[in-house]
Amino acid sequence: MVCMLLKIDQSAKSVNQVRCSRCATTLIIRHGTYFRADPVRPTLVKIQRYLCKSPECPRRTFSVLPFPLLPIVRHTFGTHIIGYVLGNALRRPQSIVSGLLEITRGRTKRLSEFCREFIPWFYHEAKIADWGTNLLQDPARFWADFTRDFSQRFYPARWDIGDQHNSIL
Numbered sequence: 252m253v254c255m256l257l258k259i260d261q262s263a264k265s266v267n268q269v270r271c272s273r274c275a276t277t278l279i280i281r282h283g284t285y286f287r288a289d290p291v292r293p294t295l296v297k298i299q300r301y302l303c304k305s306p307e308c309p310r311r312t313f314s315v316l317p318f319p320l321l322p323i324v325r326h327t328f329g330t331h332i333i334g335y336v337l338g339n340a341l342r343r344p345q346s347i348v349s350g351l352l353e354i355t356r357g358r359t360k361r362l363s364e365f366c367r368e369f370i371p372w373f374y375h376e377a378k379i380a381d382w383g384t385n386l387l388q389d390p391a392r393f394w395a396d397f398t399r400d401f402s403q404r405f406y407p408a409r410w411d412i413g414d415q416h417n418s419i420l
């Protein structure tokens with residue numbers, strides 16, 4: 252019976268425990284919140300910020316974004332996929348893509364340029380990363396790992412200094 256309880260406790264920890272996005276320690280505390288614009292609805296999403304307490308870790312604060320929010324970029328994961336398929340793969344005119352996504356043509360252009368790097372990286376990483384085959388089946392569990400890798404690849408300077416909550420796309 253005790254063994255069963257320990258197993259249940261350990262599996263719950265491995266699934267739900269927040270870890271530092273830099274050093275992966277669980278030695279963290281909550282450290283305030285901030286708001287991000289919801290990329291789909293005209294509302295704000297409250298984001299929890301954490302403080303890493305490990306003395307060896309260069310990161311001070313970090314946050315864990317909920318699916319489908321991405322670090323730094325304003326568009327969702329789904330918008331990137333749709334934008335890529337329409338604009339890059341099917342080569343639909345920018346005016347059509349911006350109309351369907353309900354974003355300006357300038358943003359559509361920047362999204363298309365970003366997707367030229369993002370989509371090939373995503374499909375490559377999906378074959379080798381732990382989150383790869385599981386991300387879309389269980390985003391609540393794997394989203395933090397994916398967004399960590401995303402930040403490290405596309406915004407390494409920002410990833411080095413910690414919390415990233417300003418959108419630029």
Ligand SMILES: [Zn+2]
Pocket residue numbers: 271272273274275276303304305308309310
């Ligand atoms: Zn840390």
